[in-house]
Amino acid sequence: xxxxALTLYLAAPRGFCAGVDRAIRIVEMxxxxxxxxVYVRHEIVHNKFVVDGLRxxxxxxxxxxxxxxxxxxxxxxxxxxxxxxPAEAQRRHMIHVDATCPLVTKVHNEAAxxxxxxxxxxxxxxxxxxxxxxxxxxxxxxxxxxxxTVADVARISPRDPARLAxxxxxxxxxxxxxxIVQALRDRFPAIVGPNREDICYATTNRQAAVKAIAPRxxxxxxxxxxxxxxxxxxxxxxxxxxxxxxxLVQRAGDIxxxxxxxxxxxxxxxxxxxxxVLVNEVIDAFRERFDVTVEIVTTAEExxxxxxxxxxxxxxxxP
Numbered sequence: 001x002x003x004x005a006l007t008l009y010l011a012a013p014r015g016f017c018a019g020v021d022r023a024i025r026i027v028e029m030x031x032x033x034x035x036x037x038v039y040v041r042h043e044i045v046h047n048k049f050v051v052d053g054l055r056x057x058x059x060x061x062x063x064x065x066x067x068x069x070x071x072x073x074x075x076x077x078x079x080x081x082x083x084x085x086p087a088e089a090q091r092r093h094m095i096h097v098d099a100t101c102p103l104v105t106k107v108h109n110e111a112a113x114x115x116x117x118x119x120x121x122x123x124x125x126x127x128x129x130x131x132x133x134x135x136x137x138x139x140x141x142x143x144x145x146x147x148x149t150v151a152d153v154a155r156i157s158p159r160d161p162a163r164l165a166x167x168x169x170x171x172x173x174x175x176x177x178x179x180i181v182q183a184l185r186d187r188f189p190a191i192v193g194p195n196r197e198d199i200c201y202a203t204t205n206r207q208a209a210v211k212a213i214a215p216r217x218x219x220x221x222x223x224x225x226x227x228x229x230x231x232x233x234x235x236x237x238x239x240x241x242x243x244x245x246x247x248l249v250q251r252a253g254d255i256x257x258x259x260x261x262x263x264x265x266x267x268x269x270x271x272x273x274x275x276x277v278l279v280n281e282v283i284d285a286f287r288e289r290f291d292v293t294v295e296i297v298t299t300a301e302e303x304x305x306x307x308x309x310x311x312x313x314x315x316x317x318x319p
Contacts, residue, residue, distance in 0.1 A: 004262045006290035008283065009217055009245060009297050011209035011269035017202030018304040019101030020045045020273045023078035026099040027054050027113025027310045028107055033096070039068040041085065042077040042130055045273035046228040048250060053137050067149055079130035080104045082137020095311075103200040104131055107167050108138045114165040115139050119192060120158050122147060124171030124180050129229055132169055133178055153183040164206055166191035170200040171230035171272075173237060202272045203230050205300040207237045210269055213297050214241035218263035221255065222248050223278050224271030243267065251278060252285035262290075 022045050043051050043061055051061060068074045071097040076085060080100040089096040100108075111121050121144040125132040138145040145156045156306045158164055166184055167175055177199060184191050186228040195310025199205070213218065224231025231248060238246035249255055256317050266286065270279050286292050 001032040003289065003291045005264065006286060006292050008286055008292050009213040009267045010279075010283075010294055010297050011206070011213055011267065012298040013202070013209060013300055013302050014206045015223075015272070015274050015276050015279060017151040017272040018302075018306045019045065019078055019103060019200070019202070020160055021098040022146075022306040023101070024050060024054070024310060025061050026077055026308050026312060028057070029308060030075060030097060033060050034073050034314060037072060039072055039074040040077065041062070041065060041068070042079065042199055043227075044075065044077050045269075046225045046231075047273040048225055048274070049278060050275060051203055051275065052185060062130065065089060067090075068094070073097065077130065078104070078122070080108065080134030081130075082134055086135060090170050097309055100134070101170070103170055104134070107135055107170065107194075107198050110165075110167055110198070111135060111138050111144070114167075114192065115143060119163050120160065120162055121145065122156065122158070122166040122184060123168065123189070124148075124166065124172065124177055124184075126172075127309050128227060131171070135167065135175050147180060147184075150183045151179055153187055158188070161188050162190045166188070166200040167194060169229070170198060171203050171233065172199055173233045174204055175237070175240065201304065202302070205302060206230065206234060206269060206272065209297065209299045210234050210237050210267070211241045212286070212299050213269075214238050214243040214265040217265045217267040218246040218271070219243065219260060220221055220247070221282060222246065222269055222271060222280060223231045223250070225250060225272045225273065226249055228273055229272045231274065234271060235267055238267070242272070249282070253280045255282070255285065257289065266277065270317040271316075298304065 006240040037060045040061050070092050075097045078101045123144050220243045235246045235248050
């Protein structure tokens with residue numbers, strides 16, 4: 001049987017970012033140091049394949065610190081946590097390791113600095129997302145106003161319109177966020193912004209790669225989890241860039257082959273919390289049905305690496 005020809009454009013960069021890689025290593029090193037079980041507050045990263053793999057090694061994932069016994073280590077996810085969480089862990093004399101992405105911590109520090117200067121914060125982000133909850137939880141209630149859309153900018157009522165600063169979730173759409181920032185500057189000309197963009201390098205780079213391949217393809221597949229903000233943004237970016245058929249899939253088994261038909265060009269990328277093994281799984285699935293030519297489209301080179309906390313590099317201690 002002759003298989004139809006297909007060019008598969010593979011976006012680069014794609015998949016794991018430095019913050020995700022660091023968070024996973026933190027859980028693995030904690031298991032090596034203290035043995036199982038090690039508790040993790042919230043999914044360490046938003047990917048079922050990764051979480052299931054760590055669970056098999058002895059990690060137990062919980063949503064609240066109250067579910068963790070005092071005598072076992074607990075790790076805080078890459079998305080960050082409110083200040084009240086490590087404070088409670090310290091009160092209970094728990095061994096705790098913060099796996100918050102350093103780029104999220106940078107946003108936390110920005111919020112704290114502006115608060116110390118007497119500014120009220122506006123945060124651009126998605127309500128209920130763990131990163132947003134963690135960032136807003138760095139300051140007292142009422143000190144952070146959340147906006148999700150341009151329309152939200154007109155609805156907020158700051159304490160003093162002349163004493164504002166803004167921060168953003170790190171995994172947003174670059175283009176959508178730019179529009180919201182402009183709306184904030186139009187309404188509040190004195191608002192203070194970050195010295196450098198809060199949206200992280202990995203989110204920005206993956207979106208740029210999708211924009212580069214979108215005009216060439218009939219369909220785009222983004223490998224990632226439904227609760228992964230950066231993965232969902234890649235789908236939106238692909239559609240906005242002209243690829244109407246853009247789908248989020250967790251595994252190759254999620255692809256709707258009948259709806260896909262026999263396209264000549266497909267794009268594949270992966271969110272920042274999706275491992276390369278899942279990308280290879282999808283490529284292999286296409287090779288079973290098509291005569292595939294893979295073309296890698298590279299728009300940036302990433303050499304970022306974050307160190308794990310010193311606690312994990314020290315001699316073992318008994319939890």
